[in-house]
Amino acid sequence: MNIFKLLKKNKLFYNFEDKEINKIFDCLHGHINKYSRGRVVAEIGAPVEEIGILLNGAAVKFIKKPNGDLENCGELFAGDMFGEVEAYTGDRTFSSSVVIAEEATVLYISVATIVRQCSNNCPCHQKLLENVLSCLAERIDTMGVDAKYLKIKSMRGKISKLFYDKYLAQGTEVIHLGFNRNEMAEYLNVSRPSMSREMIAMREDGIIKFRKDEIEILNVDELQRLANEAR
Amino acid sequence: MNIFKLLKKNKLFYNFEDKEINKIFDCLHGHINKYSRGRVVAEIGAPVEEIGILLNGAAVKFIKKPNGDLENCGELFAGDMFGEVEAYTGDRTFSSSVVIAEEATVLYISVATIVRQCSNNCPCHQKLLENVLSCLAERIDTMGVDAKYLKIKSMRGKISKLFYDKYLAQGTEVIHLGFNRNEMAEYLNVSRPSMSREMIAMREDGIIKFRKDEIEILNVDELQRLANEAR
DNA sequence: TACCGTTTGTAGCCTAAGATACAAACGCAA
């Protein structure tokens, strides 16, 4: 495994040169740890001093419910990170625990050094900073989009908006969803059968055609209308 | 109007000293403009070169729907800002237009200079940077919370979760909502009558008591249970 | 090509919550 390649996949190191990545280790107090399954690498309530980046393996995030139970609230894979939000919110403590699910390598970089110009006056700080900002800002963007689907009340509205957005993004009448019915239903926060039912109704109305994750839009105007009037 | 006081209210200038605020104008290329009603201060698609902070007055944000219509998508008042997300996402162009609704004063600071160390080597950059980061990170946090309510399917679940969260935040059995029924219904994305109906059912079940925006929690355990099992 | 696991389609029933429309209560100002 090539650490440079891996890191460049992470949004924090987008457009970094190899030699800049090397600097991470001294300028940003970067260091790498290996963990085996079950190891807790972040604990709810503990102060966030470093951002962790999963170089390989997998991990699971847990929040603590008020009754004390832990609840799975997300998964991390190679390239994903943790602590990057909590590092800058509220009391700067982890809001979820992170537990290694499959033997993993984690790169840590110090939160404190990210915003500080280092003595070497290297450009990597600035790049990293911009990337951290992009990373957070983009997250806000996607969350905004996700919330839009949740707010739409009608089944047809949700589906139409999703398909129409994909249509705009992919630019062709034949779009690929990138998830199966279950995942799509979960994303839209509806039940799969109800969603299927409505998709079929839309097919009967001549708006779409589909097989598997490939959707063909037959009546773009109508889909657009539905997507736009959806509240 | 005292500009220092006003700016300190803005999250970007949290914990700034007066003399640091002064530096904004040279280090961060800050400048102030006055506008009258109807003036467009940000236009969809235009590159974001500066972050705008409303010092007083009011403005409205509009997104453009695919059919070309503009749709109101939010309001800005003193202390609010615009462009702070788009400055770091995608193609760095405004995703909504901002139009002045009431005569307003706007302070602009240059996006490019925020991440750059200035020649004066002043500490205000670093503070500002941290504040920008907090600002974005906190937004992610709140959006996450907001989305939680939207994902809960049952009326009682939504209400319980909201009240329970407020209970945790305010630490007393008598909580204040901070919005009226309409606003609460809108926030939870449900119809007001249905919400009222359920609140009354919960009162009949001895879980809560209420008048106006004051809610008294009579059965914390049950409320907690409801809030936690809500999906 | 026969088997099994997964993904998708179908059916029927039932209830939570939407919509509407009106009535009561509350504030506030004249």
Place this chain on the structure above:
DNA sequence: TTGCGTTTGTATCTTAGGCTACAAACGGTA
């Protein structure tokens, strides 16, 4: 105190969509 606007409560009716449970189609593989 009366009157008016706003906020809240209530009733009725209707329906979209949840849930369950099963059947069909698909895909990989032995």
